[in-house]
Amino acid sequence: MPAQALITAVEVQPETPTQAIAVIGDSRVDGMGSTPGTDRRWTDRLAERLAARPGPALCVVSQGVSGNRMLADGIGTAALARFDRDILATPGLGHVVIAVGNDLFFSFAPRTEESAGFLSMFPGPSAGVDDIVAAHLQPAARARAHGVQVHAATIAPYGSSEMYSAEGDRAREQVNAWIRTSGAFDGVLDFDAVWRDSADPTHIRSGLHIGDHLHGSDAGYAALAESIDLSLFD
Template sequence: MIDWVRSWGASPQAAHDGLGSLDGHPPLADVTLRQVVRIGGGGRRVRVRFTNEFGTAPFALGAARVGLAAPGGGVRPGSERVLTFSGAPDVTVPAGAPILSDPVDLPLPALAKLSISLYLPGRVETCTCHDPALETGWTIPGDAVAALALPENAEILPVRALISAVELLPDVPATGIVVVGDSRTDGAGSTPDTNHSWPELLAERGGAAAYVSNQGISGNRLLNDGIGASALARFDRDVLATPGLGHVVLSVGGNDIAISYAPRDDDGPLADFLKMFPGAPVTTDDVIAGYRQLIARAHERGVRVYATTIAPYGGAEIHTPEGESARQRVNAWIRTSGAFDAVLDFDAVWRDPAHPGRIRDDFHCGDHLHGSDAGYRALADSVDLSLFG
């Protein structure tokens, strides 16, 4: 039996729990959103998951279409499909809930780029989004879902807004890979509009069989909320509820350590930054206990769990010697505990041999914390694809 599998995802966030990209943006009302996503593995039928999971009020979705993306925000003629909801062309999305479109026939090769357009006739009071987008999207006044070319009055949309997943019915049975992580998973530091996060590059390597869902949130932590809900809090929604789930990669915990051991000075350069991360500092034992919780919850569903070691961040403003010692302790446990079904040693890939507490200069984007395109490519290339067979 061939079942649905998720081939693209973006973890939902409240707009005020992101990086602030929507601050000052005009309200979403009587406007079309056009957004581009690149899937991993392909299929013959598609459905889109829209989200109001952090919304405080219902919103009206007046019309929606999906098609193969053309350059410059266009849609390839003949590929466009009208999306319906229980057969209706419009729907009200309840506050706190997602909603799935009806499936439509649309043959899609692996790594296809989709254009998703949705019209919002009324005002969206609170936008559930993913911040930042790293792929350009647009707002267009009025109902423009049927426009094949991007209208001249389109403006940039700085977040992923109101969409959280694309799911496909593949030609042969397939299983999905979900990566849970922070900004290094999200792709921070990579070139926008190039799909150079390491999970997307992993999908490129895997080809037709790699149904990868990137559930990274920039600034995310394992144990405490702050920028996005914690990995422990969002694991059921973002991971265990994924159609076709077969493998989970945990690449989270670095922010828990870095923020817990960061310099604490109410008047220092990090004071405003640290205010985004509530909760008491955590210990390495706390982080390890968090990993054990996620392992148990995944294994209960029969899902294999892999972990990446925490890559260096020496030279970054938030770095301290105490944080480095904690990172090394957690990495030693990840490598030697046997708690995971496999370990992806990203620390070994990125560290500078002459300065093991730092990322190689050609692998970070200039901040000693986030990857460059080459750095993310090195991570993806280091993954043993047989783990997902």
Template sequence: MTETDGWVRTWGAAPQAPGAAVAALEPFADATLRQQVRISGGGRRVRVRFTNEYGTAPLTIGAARLAPAGTGHPLTFAGRPTVTVPPGAPILSDPLDLPLPALARLDISLYLPGHVASCTVHGRPVRAGWIAPGNAVLAPTPPADATPLPARALLAAVEVLPDGPATTVVVLGDSITDGFGSSPDADHSWPDRLAERAAQTGRAVHVVNQGISGNRLLNGGHGDAALARFDRDVLATPGLGHVVLAIGLGDLAISYAPRGDDSPLAGFLTMFPGGPVTADDVIAGYRQLTARAREHGVRVCAATLTPYERDDMFSSGGETARTAVNAWIRGSGAFDAVLDFDAVWRDPERPARTRDGFHADDVHGNDAGYRALADSIDLSLFR
């Protein structure tokens, strides 16, 4: 193994374009951004992937710092403390020799001296962050003039060099994967809980959450469609061994949702372009992702689509399509494993809806619901 081999991704947030679909940052200049992440698995070296992939102009990083457990370490780029990232591009920091345990929390700071008009984001911050005027990368706590960050900003991934063989599991999904409905700043999405279970058993399994709230398999709207972002968000992942496909419910729910000018959904549905899709279309999309993953030697798991009867988008046609997709996921033999999330969440008396105690709203889980999904997964699948 050379010094450039063996890297694995241990945390991620799928990049999105700023706009109406996400809580975008207003243009700013001469400011520091600080964000906290919790990695999944540990390692002896670490590097950070920043992103200007939806930026419209070059992005200058004037200083960057990584601070675990109250300490601080400057990040460099080709040995220099500053770098300019072209629009449309990501950038990796230089590796930092820093032993990190599984589930370590990291504060990552960026000083941006120039004008940032279009900031690549991830729509759900999950852990609190802040933005403050000037260069505050050394500040131990938020300055008095700091304000909260409404979204992840310019931060795409953390990668580590583990002490031995390890694998990364990437979860490609929508808001249920993203953890919408779970307690804020608590790391209670189901991929977070899966990472905790792996760490507790000593498995060298790193879990990366590439969910985007409102994302769909076949069409864009809230983030690029899963088919469009699959190479970047999944196949380009260092150490990738497994992908979990947990997407498609939004495609069907939106396609079959009640429509009409007087519908309460009329304004909401305008954020989702593209024509209606069928169960067969979603199945074809799954086949595409599976074929592309297997070209890279990646094992593929699929999660069944969870109930949504309480939601305004529910319809009998959508439920028929959801049931058909789930039957295919369970019985087709197309996947290396099936995660039957529908069976975990459905109400035995009303299988089209989520059982009481597991839902935060009409679609999404609460902390208990997400924990139940993660706890239902056989960790031996990820070898």
């Protein structure tokens, strides 16, 4: 069983002043698909990159919960409901990254005999594009009120996964366009651009997912981490 399922948090006293980057997200932040016990989530790789560069110390706090949604409970408390506890209460908080795509995935997922049992774990009304936009704006405002910068990740492709629908993918493109162009965030982590297959942008490139067309492989998460402009956190 992964250690993060047993440990709520580990706090240490840094030797030098340190700022925290807190990431709220779902299974792609939790690192589902990466090799267990090897710290190959994209948040781990980002922390390695930050530790290797000169300058002020920055740490990365991963608050990814597999199955998590922004607006409604399901597997774990909804991201908006746990935001103060898991993100704003982080000691030394300087930056927040929002990376949650499940509201969209589950809302537009095909209701089939095979998917019915899984989707039953996620009750509540469906979320449309306007709902997902509003769900990003609320934590952004709350974080800025605490004097920290806010960044958002675009939602990476999921074509051929069990959750995929053409309608959901159109909604994903609309949400991503808003994240990129709205100016609502201090920075954008364009994970969609990193993972998408140029031959079919609805799909993750071969080798970057674990075979389910949804979750990253070690190489996929490494690609996300390498794509992040570290100057966002200066």
